[in-house]
Amino acid sequence: MIIVTTNKTTAQQLAENLTTGDPLKPVFVHNNRVALAGVKTLSDDVLAPFKADIVDIITKHHTAIASSRDFHPEDTVITTKHSIIGGDHFVFMAGPDAIESPAHVMAMGEAVKKAGATILRGGAFKPRTSPYSYQGNGEAGLKAHRAAADALGMDMVTEILDTRDVDLVDQYTDIFQVGTRNMQNFALLKALGQKRKPVVLKRGMSATIDDLLNAAEYIVAGGNTQIILMERGIRTYDNKYTRNTIDVSAIPVLQSLTHFPVIADASHAAGVAQFVAPLALAAIAAGAQGLMTEIHNDPAHAFVDGAQALTPAEFSTLAAKARRVREVVQSDLVAQ
Ligand SMILES: O=C[C@H](O)[C@H](O)COP(=O)(O)O
Numbered sequence: 001m002i003i004v005t006t007n008k009t010t011a012q013q014l015a016e017n018l019t020t021g022d023p024l025k026p027v028f029v030h031n032n033r034v035a036l037a038g039v040k041t042l043s044d045d046v047l048a049p050f051k052a053d054i055v056d057i058i059t060k061h062h063t064a065i066a067s068s069r070d071f072h073p074e075d076t077v078i079t080t081k082h083s084i085i086g087g088d089h090f091v092f093m094a095g096p097d098a099i100e101s102p103a104h105v106m107a108m109g110e111a112v113k114k115a116g117a118t119i120l121r122g123g124a125f126k127p128r129t130s131p132y133s134y135q136g137n138g139e140a141g142l143k144a145h146r147a148a149a150d151a152l153g154m155d156m157v158t159e160i161l162d163t164r165d166v167d168l169v170d171q172y173t174d175i176f177q178v179g180t181r182n183m184q185n186f187a188l189l190k191a192l193g194q195k196r197k198p199v200v201l202k203r204g205m206s207a208t209i210d211d212l213l214n215a216a217e218y219i220v221a222g223g224n225t226q227i228i229l230m231e232r233g234i235r236t237y238d239n240k241y242t243r244n245t246i247d248v249s250a251i252p253v254l255q256s257l258t259h260f261p262v263i264a265d266a267s268h269a270a271g272v273a274q275f276v277a278p279l280a281l282a283a284i285a286a287g288a289q290g291l292m293t294e295i296h297n298d299p300a301h302a303f304v305d306g307a308q309a310l311t312p313a314e315f316s317t318l319a320a321k322a323r324r325v326r327e328v329v330q331s332d333l334v335a336q
């Protein structure tokens, strides 16, 4: 049961009063509204003395509160050293799939920065389908990634796979990334909820929109409100021509339900370089507030996911078109 009150003092009393037998936890405070979440459903008698200040009682299972736009109407805008993410801003996160070497991540960083990216992506811990595939170069990769981001004046985003690595990755990165395969790794989400750094939360490849919002809720419930949601394609019945199916509709739907920035990764959605740009532009047309894109100077020899990597020149063209589409989406054009 979730109880929403308009009065912080009442909420306090309510929380204290109802602690016995059913600990109610204040999960979110915003604009003088406090949501209290507990396991049990409380009877009307118990709630009666507090009725005047209770604005909502939610008994529906699977309701995200702190992530909801009802509770937090304004867009969340996240500011990092080199980027502003969310609201009317548009951000490019780009780079190689995996950190291959210090020189390579530096060269890829230079290329994406030139095209307008402010966030350098790259994985040092790679979630691979097969245990025999390249798993990433761990801390050496994090160091190389950090050095490139610093030298170029960019932010760093990298994937975290394991709760045991949270503190290690935290030493290097500006933004954590939770990949599609870990969207419901609740231990990891709780651990990131304890951090005060942005988290890119990718949609699970078989996750519903509510699953994604509840995964975000795990992070916010810990006190970390800097979440960036990412649509990266879901599994559908046809994966012969594309790797996944980008759910373009999820972008405006998520933006209507939640205040967090919504960004798209067309690289993992398409799985094929040829289709990355059209899907990316479609995502922006649908309102995406940024793009994550993979690039490689020699896709045929990329350590991971070469088939979906754009060359630096292709990324530069996409970035220019992306800005144009974004301008149209944000313009006040009216029919003549
Ligand atoms: O970034 C990438 C992931 O590690 C990759 O897409 C997983 O793909 P795989 O199925 O080839 O391991």
Ligand SMILES: C=C(OP(=O)(O)O)C(=O)O
Residues within 6 Å of the ligand: 097, 123, 127, 159, 178, 179, 180, 181, 202, 232, 265, 268
């Ligand atoms: C593994 C990645 O993506 P996803 O989790 O979307 O597959 C990635 O971005 O490197």
